[in-house]
Structures are given as C-alpha cells and as structure tokens.
Amino acid sequence: MANILKRGFSILFIFSLYMFYITACRQIKKENANISDEMPLTVSDTIPWSERMALSIMKRNPEIWQTENDSIPKWNYKIGLLCTSFQKLYEKTGNAKYLDYVKNYTNKIVDRDGNIAGYNKEEYNIDMVNSGKMLFWLYDETKEDRYLNALITLREQLEGHPRTNSDGLWHKKIYPHQMWLDGLYMGAPFYAEFNSRFENEDKLNDIAHQFELIWKKTYDGNTGLLLHAWDESKKMRWADKQTGKSPNFWSRSLGWYMMALVDVLDFFPKDHPKRKVLIQQLNDLSKALVEFQDESGVWFQVTNLPDREGNYLESSGSCMFAYAFAKGTKKGYLSKNFNMVAELTFSAILKEFIQVDQDGEIHINKVCKSAGLGGNPYRDGTFEYYISEPIVTDNLHGLGPFILAANQLNK
Template identity: 45%
Template structure:
C-alpha cells in the first residue's frame, strides 16, 4: 500500500469534481414548511410501534430538524435516517421526507463534498450514511448527491485489504476484519452497483461477506466471532486462528442485517447469490439456536447465557428480529423463521420498550459500543462491562426496521 495514496485520492477527486457539471435542483422536494419540523409531534398519534418510535426519536433529535445544529457523517446517523426512509416509504408522510432532505442538504454541499467525512481515514463506518443519498438523488436528480455517492464508492477502491482481499475495518486497524463492517459497507456497495450498473462491485460484495464467514465462523456453534486479525499481532487475537475471543450479539446482528439487505439488490442470476443465501441460512440456524427460549431475546455474549454478568441486550435482539422477519418475508429464509422473529419481537416489547406518560417511547438495555483494540481486549468481562444506554440509535433504528417487517 503506497504511503501517500490517501493524498493522491483527494487530489484526484478534487480534479474530477471540477470537471463534472453541477446543476442545482433549485428547490425543496415538495411544498412543505420545513420550520414545522422543529415542533414536537405526539408519539401517541401513530397506531404502529414503528412510527411511534420514529416520532419519539425525532422529538429527541434536534439535529434532524434544525439545519443549524451541528452533526457528523456517522454510521449511527445513517442508521436512523435509513429507518426514517423506510417509515416514509410505508406512510408516504411528506414530513418524514423533509427530515431526510434536510439531513442531505446539511451534510452534502453543492460540489458533492460531505461535511465531516474524512476519506483518508479509510473507515468502513463512513459508508453507511451514504445509503440515504440514493433516494435523494433519484427524487431530485441533483448531481451533488451523485458526486457524494461516487466519492464513497471511490473509497472502497483504495480500502486496504487482507491478502485474500478482505477489507480492513479502518486504516488504523491494520489486517483486521470486523463483522460490523459488513453492514457498514456491503449494503451501500450493492445498492451502488445496482443503481449505477457497477457489475464488478457485486463480485466484491460477495467476496467480503464470504471471507467474513470463512474467517470468523465457529464450526461448533455456527456463530461468528466479532473480529479477525490476519497478522495475529493484536492482543485480542488468537495466535493460531486470529479470531477474537467472544461472540458479541450486535456484531452478529450487523452481519445478519447486512445479508438480508444485500440480497434486496443482488442479481438473481449472479453466481454467488446461492452462496449468500446459504450463509444467511447458516446464520439463521445459529441465531435461532441461541435465542433465549423463555424471553425470545438474545444475550450480549450470545453463547454464554448462564455466565455471571451476561444480560439480554436490545440492539442485537432487534437486529435478529429484523433479519429473520425480512428473510422470511422475502423468501430468503424458510417462512418458519417468522415465528422466531415474532417471539423475539414480543420479548422486545415486554422487556425493552417503555412508554412514558406523554406517550414517548424509550428503548432500554442497549450496549453503547464495543470494539477491538489494544485497550479493548474482547474478553467476556469487557463486553459485559461496557456502558448500557437508553435510546441508543444502534437499538432504536433496528427496532423501527423490525417493527416495519412485522407490520407493527
């Protein structure tokens, strides 16, 4: 890998941007007063859990309503905006689309530059928010969104890889593949390939998802470990296999969601589609096996439910419900998995969803964050001691998506 590749990329992209015409759309998507977005909505008005949680999230998130509020191009913002987009597709409420447009206008300037995005970081996390730009580009035909999409696609041309071609999770995490990265990059790249006829990108998506299973799957349980270090140099990596020590629920949740979302855009006749369906089936078998029989939920450390300190965790549970329900609904999985999803969803409502006196919803028991590094050793104690939050978007986003799949 050339030491100055990031600088060359920025220079090349700047020249390319100058050569591309940049027609302005010149107005909002519809006749809607965006000042209304700052007015709190009543979360008791919608009848379905998906929209009630979405309204609750919007009421708590001034950055989505107020263009003056600072924000970053982060994967959690992308997750919430994606959930909002799916709610809009179901309800056709123009106010929801106005939120999405405001985010796009705030984060992407007329030259296609993305606010706070640092391409030189070569972080897969930076790609997830890009999914919200496809619909904006389709509706507005504003070239700034196409330029931004092309820039994100260009990152993956420079993304450093393992010797077999697997994306490093970030430049600062050399030789490491994490399950989280499957969701951050693969659905975006698949939608880009489908939208702009980038046929080679489909091969790349399949390669990434197949390599993750190859390196991280435990043949005894069928579950996938959180991360893999090809160099075996990280303190958390097994010196023989390179894998991390434990199966983190949300890491597997990211991977499961990535698979069902990729299949939406993956060509029916592509030679690797059958392999992706087979991987999804193996994931579903393992996820179902480790579903808590009493609550229908899943544990923070998936395969150690009886161990002291372990707990039922909301974000992973929402992600698995979404993946199983969507897989069954789209016929990617056997329809019997819908029953497992429904049981899990019932457990989420019983254990994790709290209704406040004003009707606003809270989602409880969400692990804030977990990663792998020199000071994050991936031990059992590490995962169970990470902070637990209420209404973390890594939980509320998947809850909304799961609710939509179950028509709740």
C-alpha cells in the same frame, strides 16, 4: 364637526387594534396547529410502533443529528442507520416529514458540490460508507447533483480501501489487516447498490467474497456462530495466534452481519451464482442463533453465555435479528418459521426493552453503547470487556433497528 371627526378616528383606531389582535391570534393559532401537526405533543398508541418510535425521536430531537448529542451535524454510521430506518418509513407511508427529517440533515452536511463535512476519504474507515446509503434515495427524490457527487466520493473510498492479502476490506486504516463483522453492514450494501445502479453489476463477485472470506475466518464449528473479528496478521493481543480469530461472540456484531446479508441480497440477481451462497449463510446463521435465543424471546450481550454472571439481555442485537428474520422470510430466503421467530422476538422486545411515557413517547432501554477491539484504551475482546461497556437508553444502535424491525413486521 371636530368632535365627530375625533370620535370617528378613535373608533377607527380601536377597530384597527381589534382587527390586528384577531389576525395575530389567528396566525399564532395557525402556527401552533402546524407545529402540532408536525410534532404532536402526544404520541398516539393507535399508530404502528415504527412511527411511534420515529415521532418520539423527532419530538426529542427536532434535528436528526441531535440524536448523537453533538453540538454540530456530523457524518457517522449511527446517523446513517437511523436515516435508513426513516427512509423505509417514508417508502411505506409516503409521509414527507420522514423524508424532510433526513433531508434537513443532509443539506447541512453535504454541500452543493457534494462535499461531506468532516469526512476524510484517506482515513479509509469503512464505517463512514454506511451513511452513503441515504444518498441514493435522496438523489432519486430530489435529482440534486450534490448527492450523486457524494456517492461517487464514497465509492472512490472503496476503490482505494486497503485490503488483506486475501482481498478482504480492512475495517479501518487504523486497524490494519482486520475484518470485523460490523464492517460487512457498513460497506457491502452500499457497494452493491452503487455497483448495481452505475457499474453494470461487475463487482458482485468481490462483494460476495467479503462475506465468504469473513465467514471462513470467523466461523465457529461448535456453535455455528461467527466470532466478532479476524486479524490476518495475528499480531493483535486479542487475536488467536493460530487463527487470528477474536475470542468471543457479540450479539450486535452478529446482528450487523445478519442485516448486511438480507440487505445486500436486494442487489444480487436471481441467476447470480453467489446469491445461493449468501442465502445459505443467512439460513445457517439464523438456525444457529435460534439455539441461543433466551426463553424471554431475546438474546444476551455475549450470545452464547447466558448463565455467565454479568451477562445481560441486550436490545440492539435482538432488534437486528428480528429485522433480518422478518425481511429474510418476506423475501423468501428463510422458511416461514422464521417469521414466527421474528414475531416472538418483537413481542419480547416490547416487553423487555420498550418504555412508554404518559404522553405516549417511547424509549428503548438496555442498549450496549459501543463495543470494539483494540484501540486506546485497549479493548481485549474478553467476556469481561463486552459486559463492561455502558448500557444506555435511546442509543441509535437500538433506535434504528427497532424501527426497521417494526416496519418490516407491520407492527
């Protein structure tokens, strides 16, 4: 009897081990399947280019803030640009993984009371406003007060933001009396959306004034293009002593401005008198840019000097132009000819800048890492300066606009 009981216990023990093993294997297989579903080991070439790039980014960076190679999450305009591109993907596909990728970041950097980690309103840096655009749709999706409170904080920055004597928002407190083309993208679309949603559109004239002022102060009659920046004080070494204009054209700054125009127009009612002004700016600048498009289909870092030694075809500005042309056409601001320009540009972007790995993961090359004016070390705005900045791969200045352009063109 004892031997029978002993043998039965052994069989039961072995069976229990077997069932534990089977259950564990199933659980591991299930977890691996979930990981595979969320982050495939290969990126299919049968899905749109926008999603191919998004999945490649997510594969390389499980957290969106890691795209900046930071050790902790930080709030900056480049992350905001990428988050905006993921927002547009989510709106088009309805795929929650794009929403979650952004929400996981904001939940780390925006606390329950709406305080933004590392953000200091008193710095009056207009770049910091750009990331706020992601908070509108996160608030719509989640109804969490943290996002509304953070939106209000950023709006308060604009309310107290220092201005030129002609009422233009400074680029940053550390760059007094200056307006840069970049700043129109950083501040105007957020300002317009907040004003449209919560303030009865009573500031649209002020928003349009920002475009009218910088156009007047940076426009170049010979090319039809806008110079990178303007210093009202004319004290900066890079500023012309008569006009305050910076000395050169930079494609990405023009790209920022083009994207600012097509995005801010979303919030100008059709009967608003300044809407026509902004649409005219978009048309005039679009026509001027086409004159400087390289035969390859993309644009040079210094827009108007293709034959100058050291100049190079640059990807971020080219992606921004493609996005603006495509959206401008779809919205009816531009003639249908510009959709053909956008299609040509995007095809050229794929040829000139996109690298595809064996597993389908994609990268964007020839991105100017950064460029600006003044500061320390001093950036003098010369041709030599613009071509001296590092040229990198998979920088957010290129990744975000590529997704926006691809998504807009349904590529």
